[in-house]
Amino acid sequence: MGVRDELGKDLDGLDAGVGGLQTVTATVFDVTEDGKVNISMQGADIYGVACTDAYRNRKAGDTVAVRRGAVPVVLWRLGDDPADTEQADIEQIATQTAQDVQVVRAATYGTGAPAGSGWQTASAVYVRKVDGKIEVYFQVASVADPSPGTPSVPAPKAVSITPSASGTWRSGRPDDYAAAPTQGDWTGRGNRRGGWFYGSSIQSACAGKTVSKMTVAFARKTGAGVNAKRPLHLYLHAHSSPPSGQLNLGSGPEELLSLSVGAKGTATLPAAWVAALASGTAKGLAIYAGGRADYMAVTGGKITISFS
Structure with a gap:
């Protein structure tokens, strides 16, 4: 029902x-x-x-x-009236939509001069592509009506990178019994570590751009660990794909996010981690914890990259 x-x-x-x-x-x-x-x-x-x-x-x-x-x-x-709290979000969406649309009010042609006032004769036409959009410039003999200014180039749109693979490791090898990346040890058989892998997608997405922020989204599975909020112990790793042996951990741990059972959340990665992932020094993310206290299984791992 x-x-x-x-x-x-x-x-x-x-x-x-x-x-x-x-x-x-x-x-x-x-x-x-x-x-x-x-x-x-x-x-x-x-x-x-x-x-x-x-x-x-x-x-x-x-x-x-x-x-x-x-x-x-x-x-x-x-709480507050949603009309007040949602206005900024609506304006941001409207601005992005306007930037994504290239508008020419009318495009006509004929053998004679156009009818109506305000037309200027162009002796040459120039075109270029900036940020994936076409810019057109008309050279005229004299300016009868001032030209509008060229709008500033907006920051590149944010990019979301989905993991190409994920898994769990225990005792130095892949743990096929874990259905999702897992941290900690619930049964006393050894601590687990989970990882998300992105190949070279993160580095490729950042090439030639200035990265302002990276966030990562996770969700905690039910049926693993205590119900209360517990922290994810996050690490970097340098594997582009799942290793056949141990998943080696890099920088960390960082406790950027705590989740209760079944919950989802988003964490903002530290600036040093952003630089490492953008350059390819680091390739992906991992979780690792010891014992039962913070035991959990986690899904997700989508990284969103924002640019300036």
């Missing part, structure tokens, strides 16, 4: 003596990969709570209204 059906059933069956639909406030501390949320409510942590369509742009830290019951449901977010 869907969230709407559950909510409708509860509303239809309310007893007047109960005082109506019972809601309480809660705090979201993680958003899961399937769009649900993990919340703190009345002193307890509850995982995998479904949400109505009214709760959009879900993120950790939100204060929300929750329908209590055996199956709690997040009804909506409490």
Whole structure:
């Protein structure tokens, strides 16, 4: 049964003596990969709570209204008017869209001079390509109407790089029993380390450009480790593809992101790591931890590269 059906059933069956639909406030501390949320409510942590369509742009830290019951449901977010908080995002999307579209209002031709006013005779035409766009310059004998200025060249669009492979290593060799990159040791058979591999894609994407930021997105699988938030212990590595022997770790660890069970999140990589990945000194990312405390399995690994 869907969230709407559950909510409708509860509303239809309310007893007047109960005082109506019972809601309480809660705090979201993680958003899961399937769009649900993990919340703190009345002193307890509850995982995998479904949400109505009214709760959009879900993120950790939100204060929300929750329908209590055996199956709690997040009804909506409490806070500022979204019209204020979303304006910057809308403007950014509109600006990017305008930059992606090359516009000429009209292109006509004929054997005679064009009709109407404002036309200028061009004695020569020049063209060039800048940032993948065509620029056209017309040389005229005299300027009857001032030319518009040439817009500045925008920063290259961000690029997302998906791992070409991933895996887990234990005792110096690949661990085929792990379905996703894993850190730590739950059973006492040895610490695991997981890795994501990108070939030369990161270095190629950065060639000839100025990198301003790299972020990486991860999601924590259910059924591995404790439910509470635990940190990913991130490392660099220098393997372009999965090694047949040990996955050797580079710089690290960095605890850039903590996730509860089922949650997804994005981490911003340190500047030194960005430089290493962009130059090809480092090739990918890894996770490693000792013992049970931070044991978890992780999926994702998509790196987004922003330029300036």
